Amino acid sequence: MSTQNNDNKVVLVIGAGDATGGAIAKRFAREGYIACVTRRSADKLQPLVDEIRATGGQAHGFASDARKEEEVAALVEQIESSIGPIEAFVFNIGANVPCSILEETARKYFKIWEMACFSAFLTAQAVARRMVTRGRGTILFTGATAGLRGASHFAAFAGAKHGVRALAQSMARELGPRNIHVAHVVVDGAIDTAFIRDSFPEMYAHKDQDGILNPEHIADNYWFLHAQPRDAWTFELDLRPWMEKW
Helix, strand or coil: CCCEEEEEEEEEEEECCCCCCHHHHHHHHCCCCCCEEECCCCHHHHHHHHHHHHHHEEEEEEEECCHHHHHHHHHHHHHHHHHHCCCEEEEECCCCCCCCCCCCCCHHHHHHHHHHHHHHHHHHHHHHHHHHHCEEEEEEEEEEHHCCCCCCCCCHHHHHHHHHHHHHHHHHHHHHHHHHEEEEEEEEEEECCCHHHCHHHHHHHHHHHEEEEEEEHHHHHHHHHHHHCCCCCCCCECCCCCCCCC
16 A cells, blocks of 8 residues: 655655765755665665754665666655655766776676666656656756766766766657756766765865865755756756866
């Protein structure tokens, strides 16, 4: 039996990591949305879920592999039937792994595409099928500079991110007339994470100059997209620090 409360509003964040994805979940939770967040390991989600709940929000964590169609279907069904309708969906899986094209392996190239592009199709399609029955919803994809131009040593990542951007374009054109806002966010620059702090200290030193992206400020822009009136929808929004070359 369904225990769904139709007054609930759910945001589903696929790839709710410690930086951007987590910040987006917290931003929507502050607006009263139930944050449903996923990673392949549920244990890694618990600090985020606890933080949202500690500040008065509602959150649920799910271990789910976005590359597996049956797991995606089960995840969406569970949320829709027992928690509430997914009003906003965020795809936030990265898979940014550099490698020379001369040394790239077929296995790793495919895995990067599968994580960063194919899983976007599976998850967005599953959610879109629910949204069209209600005639409303927002679908947001986290993109990257690689989705606009391929850099040296990033052929696999660029191919995947170009694919995500194309997917978003096609979905926006098909679903916009059905009152579903689809948008693609180009995140161009280093994000304030422990990885950047520990691996690229010279880059991280720019933080005090607003030279790297603050995940909370990225999240504000995702909420902005979701809250836009449909007479002025944005399809593509790019975010970069003021000092970033582009």
